[in-house]
Amino acid sequence: DAKTTQPNSMESNEEEPVHLPCNHSTISGTDYIHWYRQLPSQGPEYVIHGLTSNVNNRMASLAIAEDRKSSTLILHRATLRDAAVYYCILRGPNTGNQFYFGTGTSLTVIP
Amino acid sequence: NAGVTQTPKFRVLKTGQSMTLLCAQDMNHEYMYWYRQDPGMGLRLIHYSVGEGTTAKGEVPDGYNVSRLKKQNFLLGLESAAPSQTSVYFCASSYPDIGGEKAFFGQGTRLTVV
Numbered sequence: 001d002a003k004t005t006q007p008n009s010m011e012s013n014e015e016e017p018v019h020l021p022c023n024h025s026t027i028s029g030t031d032y033i034h035w036y037r038q039l040p041s042q043g044p045e046y047v048i049h050g051l052t053s054n055v056n057n058r059m060a061s062l063a064i065a066e067d068r069k070s071s072t073l074i075l076h077r078a079t080l081r082d083a084a085v086y087y088c089i090l091r092g093p094n095t096g097n098q099f100y101f102g103t104g105t106s107l108t109v110i111p
Numbered sequence: 112n113a114g115v116t117q118t119p120k121f122r123v124l125k126t127g128q129s130m131t132l133l134c135a136q137d138m139n140h141e142y143m144y145w146y147r148q149d150p151g152m153g154l155r156l157i158h159y160s161v162g163e164g165t166t167a168k169g170e171v172p173d174g175y176n177v178s179r180l181k182k183q184n185f186l187l188g189l190e191s192a193a194p195s196q197t198s199v200y201f202c203a204s205s206y207p208d209i210g211g212e213k214a215f216f217g218q219g220t221r222l223t224v225v
Binding site for chain 1: 219
C-alpha cells in the first residue's frame with residue numbers, strides 16, 4: 001500500500017492560514033493525492049484532490065511538489081469549524097484504487 | 112439526496128451474538144467500502160466491493176463477512192461478535208474512475224461488544 005506521513009497534530013489561530021503537510025515518497029505516477037477531513041463524531045468528508053497541478057476549490061487549496069513526493073493542504077482562513085482530523089490519502093493502481101487512511105493530522109483552531 | 116445511509120447508528124451486542132450492518136447509497140456508485148475506526152486511530156479498510164455480486168478483502172477482514180446482492184446496498188456481518196470488534200464502523204461509496212473520483216461516507220455505526 002502506498003503510504004503517507006503526516007504530523008500527528010497542529011495548531012492554528014483563528015482567521016489565519018494553515019498549511020498541513022503530507023509526505024508520500026513512494027507515490028506512483030498514476031496515484032491521485034486526496035485529502036479528507038473528519039469532524040468530531042462524524043464520517044470523513046472530501047476536501048480536495050489532485051494529480052500533478054495545484055488545485056483550488058471553495059474549501060481549500062492543494063499544493064503539490066514538482067516531484068510529487070509531498071503535498072500541502074492550505075486552509076486560507078482557519079475557522080473554529082475547521083477543527084478536525086485531516087487525512088492525506090493516495091488512490092490509484094498502486095493502492096488497488098482503494099482509499100487507505102493513515103492516522104492523519106489533528107488540527108486545533110485557537111480562538 | 113440522502114447519500115450514504117448506515118443502519119443502525121448504535122448497537123450493543125453480547126459476545127458471541129451476530130448482527131448485520133446495512134449500508135445504502137443512492138448515487139449509483141459502483142464501489143462500496145466498509146471501514147472500522149478505533150479510538151484515536153485512522154480508518155482501516157475491512158472489505159470492499161467493486162460492483163454488484165463482488166467483494167474483496169481489505170486490511171482487516173478477519174471476523175467479518177460482506178455481501179453486495181444489490182448495487183445500492185452493502186452489508187457487513189459479524190457472525191460471532193468479540194469485544195475486539197468494539198469500534199465505529201463507516202461505510203463509503205464512490206465511482207470507479209481510477210484515482211480521480213471522491214468517496215462519500217456515512218455517519219457511522221457505533222458498536223459495543225460486551
